Amino acid sequence: MSDCTRTVDDIKTFLQCWKGYDSQQTASFYDVWAKTYEEDSEKINYRAPNLVVDFLNANYPTSNRGDVQVLDVACGSGLVAKLMLELGFKHFVGVDGSKNMLDLATATGYYKDLRLAVLGTEPLPAESGTYDVVVIVGALRHEHIPVSIIRELCQAAKPGGYVCMSRVDPNSELGDKYKECMEKELRLMEEEGLWSCVTNEEMKNYMIDVSNKQEDKFLVGTMYLYRKSLK
Template sequence: MSDSCRTACEAKVAFQSCKSPDANDRVQFYDSWAQNYEKDHALMSYRAPDLAVSALSDHFSGSPEAALVLDVACGTGWVAKKMVERGFRHFVGVDGSGGMLALAAQTGLYQDLRLALLGTQPLPAQTDGFDVVIIVGALDAGFAPVSVVRELCHAAKPGGLVCMARGEHRGAPARKYKEDLERELDLMEEEGLWRPVGIKQSDRYMEDPHLNPEREEDTEEERFIGGTVYLYRKSIRPSVQISH
């Protein structure tokens, strides 16, 4: 049951708890977190769905009503709800938590919902099947491995868009993840799999979940972490493998 009296402190505890190194523990935590997931993110001024959907919509030239969207790590359906506001209507969702998928089903927005743990199980999506592939928030150390981005690209139709949003969390693991991710993105571009459409950065992606909300000495800038939205268009021609 959702707790209508949640506080920012409780939300931060939840954010800190979701990074268990054990995948099964993470799934169990997300199952139990599902009812408070959106409320806790709102308490943390989480802007990732808005940032991602805005960047995607600015570069989507087709008919959103006809587009088929693969919403990866879809959670409770927050991203799909934002995309509906932009005219998108057809969604397939993938998530590793059955509890999250149960709430996503209640939105009535998804034509299909599929249970799969990214990096542990193959992405359950048809190759070249989607006009838009979007993932918000899961690309970080301890969650979806960098290798998942190739699966996202494979799922997109030739000429389709792949949108990825992630927060710039502080700490060595997050910095290393970003380096590895951007190296992979560049390599995939060199291989001819896709081309960049745009990179949009924000200095107010969300409040830093690792700061004490009662610390009065933190400045407004210190309270927030930045974030990046990466947008790529899948190549229409077959990729050309290059040697390194």
């Protein structure tokens, strides 16, 4: 039974504990959070899935969405697939490091396959050159998935396929370092001819800054859409 009485302050306190966690510890943390993840996400105004899916919708070709193979990395409970289904996407494979989050995703019935892997310590369990769209929301940040995953996302996409990513900028020095490192990798991969940037956009209201105990300020972030090279 979930605890519907949790306040935003309770959630802020709860989310303090993952500071300094490695990827494995964070995945275990989500095993605990799974029970209240969706209710808590609503309370802290976690808008990333809506913002990213709107961004993808605005920039992805409109035809044949029903045939598109989607890899939803760090799929969590399935919030991204839920929104993509409403836009006509139908075929989803999900990956996540938390068994309990994957159980929630299984219960939705949206996914034809769900795979457990703690990324950063295990390789992305996805066939190379297979997916028309690879999407990752809410997990490119410190204590979650290291920047090295980005090459694997590109590898999983078909030639000409799309990779849609979002990154939140926590109000900390750590966040800035992640951003720097991610943008360097994106540029490098473009220089190597692996893909090209279709567009990117700032996210103004990603979610309430849970590290700020005094006020309910919003965090910002960035969404990126890349297209894998055809060669």
